[in-house]
Amino acid sequence: MTKADIDAAFVEFERVQKSYDGVTLVVKDLNLSLPKGEFLTMLGPSGSGKTTCLMMLAGFETATHGEIRLAGRPINNIPPHKRGIGMVFQNYALFPHMSVAENLAFPLEVRKLDKAEREAKVMRALDMVQMGKFGGRRPAQLSGGQQQRVALARALVFEPELVLMDEPLGALDKQLREHMQFEIKRIADRLGITVVYVTHDQTEALTMSDRVAVFDDGRIQQLATPDELYERPLNSFVAQFIGENNTLTGVVTEIKGETCNVKLDSGDIIDAKPVNVTKVGDRTKVSIRPERVEFNKARLRPDAHTLKAEVLEFIYMGDIFRTRLRVAGHDDFVVKTRNASDQVRLQPGTTIDIGWMPEDCRALDA
Amino acid sequence: MTDATQETSGPIVAADGRPLRQSLNRALRRQKIRALLLIAPLLAFIMVSFVIPIGDMLFRSVENQIVPETLPRTTALLGDWDPDLGEPPPEAVFAAFYTDLVLAEERKLHTRLGSRLNYENSGVASLFRATGRDVGRFDTDIYTDQLVAAVPDLEDGAKWAGWMAEPPVRDALPQTADAYDGWAQMVAEVHNADPVTRQPADFVFAALYRDLAAGAAPPPPLDVDVGGFETVSIRDQFAASDPKWLDTGVWRTMRAYAGPLTNGYFLNAVDMMKSADGPRVRPENERIYLTLFLRTMKMSLVITGLCILLGYPVAWILANLPLRSANLLMILVLLPFWTSLLVRTSAWKILLQQQGVINDLLVGIGLVGDGSRLELINNSTGTIIAMTHILLPFMILPLYSVMKTIPPSYLRAAKSLGANDWTAFWRVYFPQSAPGVGAGSILVFILAIGYYITPELVGGTKGVFISNRIAFHISSSLNWGLAAALGTILLVMVLVLYWAYDKLVGIDNVKLGG
Numbered sequence A: 001m002t003k004a005d006i007d008a009a010f011v012e013f014e015r016v017q018k019s020y021d022g023v024t025l026v027v028k029d030l031n032l033s034l035p036k037g038e039f040l041t042m043l044g045p046s047g048s049g050k051t052t053c054l055m056m057l058a059g060f061e062t063a064t065h066g067e068i069r070l071a072g073r074p075i076n077n078i079p080p081h082k083r084g085i086g087m088v089f090q091n092y093a094l095f096p097h098m099s100v101a102e103n104l105a106f107p108l109e110v111r112k113l114d115k116a117e118r119e120a121k122v123m124r125a126l127d128m129v130q131m132g133k134f135g136g137r138r139p140a141q142l143s144g145g146q147q148q149r150v151a152l153a154r155a156l157v158f159e160p161e162l163v164l165m166d167e168p169l170g171a172l173d174k175q176l177r178e179h180m181q182f183e184i185k186r187i188a189d190r191l192g193i194t195v196v197y198v199t200h201d202q203t204e205a206l207t208m209s210d211r212v213a214v215f216d217d218g219r220i221q222q223l224a225t226p227d228e229l230y231e232r233p234l235n236s237f238v239a240q241f242i243g244e245n246n247t248l249t250g251v252v253t254e255i256k257g258e259t260c261n262v263k264l265d266s267g268d269i270i271d272a273k274p275v276n277v278t279k280v281g282d283r284t285k286v287s288i289r290p291e292r293v294e295f296n297k298a299r300l301r302p303d304a305h306t307l308k309a310e311v312l313e314f315i316y317m318g319d320i321f322r323t324r325l326r327v328a329g330h331d332d333f334v335v336k337t338r339n340a341s342d343q344v345r346l347q348p349g350t351t352i353d354i355g356w357m358p359e360d361c362r363a364l365d366a
Numbered sequence B: 001m002t003d004a005t006q007e008t009s010g011p012i013v014a015a016d017g018r019p020l021r022q023s024l025n026r027a028l029r030r031q032k033i034r035a036l037l038l039i040a041p042l043l044a045f046i047m048v049s050f051v052i053p054i055g056d057m058l059f060r061s062v063e064n065q066i067v068p069e070t071l072p073r074t075t076a077l078l079g080d081w082d083p084d085l086g087e088p089p090p091e092a093v094f095a096a097f098y099t100d101l102v103l104a105e106e107r108k109l110h111t112r113l114g115s116r117l118n119y120e121n122s123g124v125a126s127l128f129r130a131t132g133r134d135v136g137r138f139d140t141d142i143y144t145d146q147l148v149a150a151v152p153d154l155e156d157g158a159k160w161a162g163w164m165a166e167p168p169v170r171d172a173l174p175q176t177a178d179a180y181d182g183w184a185q186m187v188a189e190v191h192n193a194d195p196v197t198r199q200p201a202d203f204v205f206a207a208l209y210r211d212l213a214a215g216a217a218p219p220p221p222l223d224v225d226v227g228g229f230e231t232v233s234i235r236d237q238f239a240a241s242d243p244k245w246l247d248t249g250v251w252r253t254m255r256a257y258a259g260p261l262t263n264g265y266f267l268n269a270v271d272m273m274k275s276a277d278g279p280r281v282r283p284e285n286e287r288i289y290l291t292l293f294l295r296t297m298k299m300s301l302v303i304t305g306l307c308i309l310l311g312y313p314v315a316w317i318l319a320n321l322p323l324r325s326a327n328l329l330m331i332l333v334l335l336p337f338w339t340s341l342l343v344r345t346s347a348w349k350i351l352l353q354q355q356g357v358i359n360d361l362l363v364g365i366g367l368v369g370d371g372s373r374l375e376l377i378n379n380s381t382g383t384i385i386a387m388t389h390i391l392l393p394f395m396i397l398p399l400y401s402v403m404k405t406i407p408p409s410y411l412r413a414a415k416s417l418g419a420n421d422w423t424a425f426w427r428v429y430f431p432q433s434a435p436g437v438g439a440g441s442i443l444v445f446i447l448a449i450g451y452y453i454t455p456e457l458v459g460g461t462k463g464v465f466i467s468n469r470i471a472f473h474i475s476s477s478l479n480w481g482l483a484a485a486l487g488t489i490l491l492v493m494v495l496v497l498y499w500a501y502d503k504l505v506g507i508d509n510v511k512l513g514g
Ligand SMILES: Nc1ncnc2c1ncn2[C@@H]1O[C@H](COP(=O)(O)OP(=O)(O)O)[C@@H](O)[C@H]1O
Pocket: A020, A021, A026, A044, A045, A046, A047, A048, A049, A050, A051, A052, A053
């Protein structure tokens, strides 16, 4: 593979808009480009337009405006069955009147493969998802997890280069879901296919994806790798949506390079890193992760601002301690500390000073 | 599992020591009784209005009581007569028939019997009617006169009653006793009179004469010597009334239908008839029912097929439209149900006739010439058009309710797997809608096969169904036995088709809804 091949966008959305009713835009100005072999997840709350984007890519919905390209070719006018895109549906959509093997043979039959070749490929695909023994069963005779595997095998059996999955694990219980996340990721990596995966479960998105596109209100709020997304959210929606997050509101009072000061609504001054604020006087929501809050004075910079906090609740969670504090008038401020042998266990009712490194506290849009 | 447990440790017992099964049955019995009480009104209604009438119909299709009941003496003797000799039956049969016919005439039963036998041999009805008028005036009164002259007490009804109560007399005069009993019963029932007050009718005297002539030796005073009596041939009396009585035809018919049960109606219903050497196919020009059955089947199939072709797309649209528009369309589908069947059928008459709207339109746009207007009504075309329209909702509704349960993701899945629109439909959607097609087809076909009003109104002669013939026999020809036989065959045909469908497709594959 040459450098040019890797860089070339495999799937591209350019200025895509979609409206179902001609009144509201469900997808507003979507720009997205992903290279071959990438596992990209569309993450967002229900109704944010993820499925709509996937359906436009698959060809079941037409874009109201804009262009969608696959391997450099515009596909707006190509019917779904000629796009050669594998798809796993949320309810699996296994054909109930066909056996598992017949379901898998279906895409090969319509591609006019001969019988021997078909059987070999079906067997290989079933083995890949460890369902080799179930070829003769009807979908109704399989458990949810097994149906999921078959649906995956069916989407892969005709060797598509791009596979779309719309909340494929939504109907499974937690344990099975975690197992299948790993399984899907493993298979995708082994086959080197490009995957566009839709979910509203952020853990799923973070564990599986190369990159995650966070959707809200018909727009991509941030498109980044999981660690980037978690550690450097670009706006307060992303910060709230991904992982646990403490939010304080206030006004920027001073900006000096990579740090700034924010005066909270309670009057306290804190250190922060300006991300979405440009000038003194901007209102901001600052975001800080629970595990980055420090209450050991010795580990803070000498000139760091601190805040008074009252301990409300201490929860022992095994690997970590979760402590709830009242800070600057908010009583849902959470601190997480590792259960190390020398770790302090904060007592409810006591008052402590807390602070943080300025780069861990991001001043975002209000 | 349970068996093994029971073998080793005996029946499982409940807490109170009773066997578990018994306790369970006790617990369930109350529920069962409650359930039974709840369905009791419907059960009673169905029994009275459905099961019993159908049982009655099945019985009527083979029932033939009227012949042996009206002519008990004749039918008892006719079995010994061999029609193939070409001779009319012997005098004894005529004598027995004379007794039977007089009694039947008094009870006004002879015309009904005539009509019944007329179904099998036309002309019998009028023969019975005419001879029924004559039979009271047969010359058998000469026996009465001669016997009364010999024994004047024979004029006395009370004396007769006394003699006929004595076993020695009855044993000696079997025909007389039989004829007297028939007469006495008839007098009591028809004339509301006490037989003691009346002189028996001539046919009783004729029977007495026959007994005596045959050498009977009754106790006095009945032991009259009839050797020198003037005689009269009863056969000649019948011949005088109508020479047809000397033909074998009418006697053959009576002999063939002498039993209390008959397969004659069923033979008739499949264009066959009884003959001396078993059932025989009717001559070409008398066949009608097989053609009608075949036509009914063929046209019902065509109507079912048309309903599938027309109903499937409509049901598909209904199932895939947004709810609001689907409801509106559904009302249009159901609209025909709110209009009287008669009105709808009559509307088709107006639309389809040669000077009707459709022909006018076709002529207007020049598709057919004015001279060659299409014959769309009073033939099978008319029946097919009108019935397809009327039965269409019965196809659309089950189709719709099945299609409603098929998620659109199946079609999408098929297309994402590379199937074009047609393949996706045919391989994925259609098989899942097939239970609806099955249910609709059974419904439409079974309704069509028994349809009556529409073929009657728009079918002319070429477009009528078997049910029209059944209705004719019920209300016009009054041949209920034949109507019942035709109806039974229709019922069996439907059951056979249902069974065949179950074998081929499986009745589990019929769905009327989700
Ligand atoms: N077929 C449709 N017709 C009209 N509106 C739709 C249709 N599908 C989705 N929508 C609307 O578009 C918005 C986005 O839906 P969707 O793409 O399914 O969101 P997500 O998959 O992120 O939950 C929702 O408000 C939904 O109501």
